[in-house]
Amino acid sequence: MPKNTGLASDFETFLKMLTVQAQNQDPLKPLDASEYASQLAQFSMVEQQVQTNDLLATLGQALGGANLDKLGKWIGMDVRAPSAFQYEGAPVTLFATPAPEADKAIMVIRDNEGAVVDRITVSTTDQKTEWAGQGSDGQPVAAGSYSATLESYDGDTLLSTQQAEVYGQVVEAQVADNQILLTLEGGHIVAAATVTGVRSGT
Structure with missing residues (x-):
């Protein structure tokens, strides 16, 4: 009734x-x-x-x-956002912009435990860096979860740090706390509001 x-x-x-x-x-x-x-x-x-x-x-x-x-429209899309990433043996493209006044920039790669595995000196004008999946000793690192942070310097003075953005494929999307959360391959979760780029999933 x-x-x-x-x-x-x-x-x-x-x-x-x-x-x-x-x-x-x-x-x-x-x-x-x-x-x-x-x-x-x-x-x-x-x-x-x-x-x-x-x-x-x-x-x-x-x-x-x-x-x-x-x-549903997010599922299967590749999104670019500040996030940890899954390394599976193929080079990873990292996106970050050095501070305008920086005269030196270093991309710091950390493993899932937070330990530094590589420090790469990058151009202060480039916004894109390729990481080949090697440690500071030149040896390939194991597959797993990693993160990258760009450090901008003026001489020896640290000006800023910025988490690098990476592309990852969306496998799940959900609403929580009035925002859309996207789960990427590897289990990393990003807020849709932090996404700065979208492309068709590969």
């Missing part, structure tokens, strides 16, 4: 109860008319609240459907 039909039925039952109450009240102690009005007002408020809840539920379902449609 639709909720509105239920409300109408309950309202009719409520009126019947009021009628029986009025017919059987003590003539010497009649109920105050204001009590009837109060009871009617209370029922009306409940009815309006239920209808409001129904409307909000309908809106929520509509918005949820829209969000699901929006989320």
Whole structure:
């Protein structure tokens, strides 16, 4: 039974109860008319609240459907965002812009434990760096999760650090805390708001 039909039925039952109450009240102690009005007002408020809840539920379902449609468009796309990345043996392209006043820039590569595995001196004008997957000793590193941070220097003074952006394929998209979160291959999670580039998945 639709909720509105239920409300109408309950309202009719409520009126019947009021009628029986009025017919059987003590003539010497009649109920105050204001009590009837109060009871009617209370029922009306409940009815309006239920209808409001129904409307909000309908809106929520509509918005949820829209969000699901929006989320589905992320799946399979390659997105560029500041994130750790999965190294599987192929060179990784890292994106970061040195500070404008820097005269030296170093890309620092760390493993999943945070240990530095390589420090690469890069151009202060380039925004893209290729990491071949080698440690500071020139030997190939093991496959796994890594991160890269660009350090900008003026002489020996550290001006800034910036997490490098990488491309990763989206395998899951979800809404949490009023934002879209994207899970990339390897399990790394980025907020959609931090994505600076999108391309078709490979």
